[in-house]
Amino acid sequence: MNTKLSIGLVGGAGRLPDLHSEHHHIWIGADAGALALASAGIRMKVAVGDFDSVSEEELITIRRYADQVLVYPPEKDETDFELAIRQAEEMGAADVAVYGVTGGRLDHELINIQMLYRLLDSFEQAVIIDWQNNIRLHRPGTYRIEQDDTYRYISFLSFSEQVTGLTLTGFKYPLTDASIHWGETLSISNELVAQYGTYSFASGIVIMIKSKDV
Structure with missing residues (x-):
């Protein structure tokens, strides 16, 4: 029986729960979310984004903990979160849990919650988790x-x-x-x-x- 692929996707906004208590087959870091994973000592399959919110030294740290780093220009049509979702879709994930996409800028928070609508079509289960909420x-x-x-x-x-x-x-x-x-x-x-x-x-x-x- 094939194991359904579970992906944890971390963005860079708001307060995160203890990521060590969350268990996924693969981790993806979006921009500063990749730094959060690296800082926690968690290895990720992909780090993706324009990385405009991290320093050159922090990006070096991210590269140590990422199998692949995909760097995009700041002027782009997609948010870093959306780029990370695309990676999860291409990997064929069944379940995705998203962290660090609430609690920051309100415009980003609202569109990230709306993105759950897209995730309904892409994954069997999708949830946004922060230190205070679980959203489906x-x-x-x-x-x-x-x-x-x-x-x-x-x-x-x-x-x-x-x-x-x-x-x-x-x-x-x-x-x-x-x-x-x-x-x-x-x-x-x-x-x-x-x-x-x-x-x-x-x-x-x-x-x-x-x-x-x-």
Whole structure:
């Protein structure tokens, strides 16, 4: 049986979780994210970006910990994160976990979260992880979620203009066949009260955020 390739992709924004506690077959570093991996002593398959946020000495450090370094000009159509995603796609990854793409500039954070929409088509599973949040995007269906002591709160937001048929079981605030729209707070800051719960919906796209207090 072939093992599904899991890739950890690290960007250079915001506060990172302990990367040593995360386990992936391959690591990819995007710009300053490559420096974060190198500084943690983690070897990466590819380091990619324009590297305008690192010094020449830091780039030398990155080269020590990267099998391949792909340097692009600062004037380009794609962000460093998007270049890294392309590398993961070309490697044929099944799952990708993205770190260090939230908590920095708001314009970059918003587009990086929106990039999850592209990842829905490219990978079987995709998640953005920072030191406080775990973010996923879902198409209609039924999903199981287990109790996780790391993340107390679970929120469901409408990524599309409307989500219909949202049903939550095993939660403190259950829902049955509800509709949520942009800008509504109906399904924010919920909590699991059972060992596991389920969430399902009939149409639209849901962004699920598991989070903890600082």
